Amino acid sequence: MSQESSSPTSSTSARTAVVTGASSGIGAATVRTLTAAGWTVFALARREAKLNALAAETGCTPIVTDITDEESTQAAVDRILAAGPVKALVNCAGGAIGKDPVATANLDDWRAMYELNVLGTLRITQKLLPALKESSGSVLVISSTAGIEPYEGGAGYCASKFAERVMARVLRLELIGEPVRVIDIAPGMVHTDEFSVKRFHGDAAKAEAVYAGVPDPLKAEDIAECVRWALEQPDTVDVDQIVVRPRAEGSYTKVYRQA
Template sequence: MPTALITGATAGIGEAAVRSFADAGWHVVATGRRADRLEKLAGERVHTLAFDIRDEAARDAALDSLPAPFSGIDLLINNAGLALGLEPAQKASLSNWKTMIDTNVTALVSITHKLLPGLVERKGAIINLSSVAASYPYPGGNVYAGTKAFVRQFSLDLRADLHGTGVRVTSIEPGMVETEFTLVRTGSQETSDKLYGGANPMTGEDIAETLLWVATLPPHLNINALELMPVNQSWQGFAVHRED
């Protein structure tokens, strides 16, 4: 059976994806920072690696230690990412901005570069988790949305570079998904409830099943980019500020 490496596996979409792929018979390498949460996922088909995705030395040591049958990665799911704050740019924390760039952009391209030779050799696949924020601006999106726009464009350009290698690349771009990510983004349960209360948002399991569907398509098919929203979410009109 093929092997998938899923980053950010300790909660939300990543955790759901680990369970979904393992249940489908895949071998799964689940990575994340919180070892206690990863331990709950470990099993015959799931090998866990605890490290901060931004720490390249720890990442390389962990990946280089992978035992068979987990050492040959057929699919990389770049799910690890974060969003910090909803403040307008003029009030935002520069530290938060840098953390989002380091995690959502630098760490993503770094682990992709690390695994790319093996993925080419095995004619594997890469699925990157972007967001509808890559396409639709909103107040407070600033750097988070910018990082997701990078992920989308990086995915498309990877497709161009990997043309003829047999490697598939997909950008998955979800809208409202209610997970622990929401609490980190908003900073409070109350704000999270206001955002998603009554909206019937998507779940981590919804996106996990989509990831599995994309990964198990016939090898001659490639989903370039896939945007998903709950039925109760759509686009807003242009904002207009009127002078008194």
């Protein structure tokens, strides 16, 4: 039996996924999970060495891409579409920069978050949407609970993730009647190697304090499994949104920490 016919995602298109932000964290975990489940994966990110290592491990196709850059993104999309149909776009690329109050926030930090979290997601989604319509495919966005509940010091990141979530929701409404699913997965506290370190500009102590005392924060692999599950539902089943947190986190301001 062919891989396609045995898949819960019945379609005439091959199970090919494009994953952005694939060099680390949730993106890399998603590549590992999807390739293990039999998907063909194009892994997009800026860091060539990390992409090549991931390709050697998983068999994915690495494409060095900066989704905040028009030419880089177009070149990646051209290469992907030349290879055949695409079934899913998984928008993992994103990040938080800084945790300053609104009164003293750095405009460049806000601009960088919008360029990556919002405009980067928009750019590659627009370019792949026609192909996804042809394949009865899926647009999946990894947003954040920061796009649901704001918190002090998080205005820039929260604003960008609110925007990303609203973009996904509006796209879902605009595509009613079209053969495309739009899925939003909003993780809470996920302990990855780089997210908080980048947020605090390399300050490892501040980054580790985010998770201090929290029993079993989510791992990138937990979110990747949510991605796989959502994508492998039948084409007519749209998982509009998944909000996923560790058991210890009731909200951003209500987290259980062991002494």
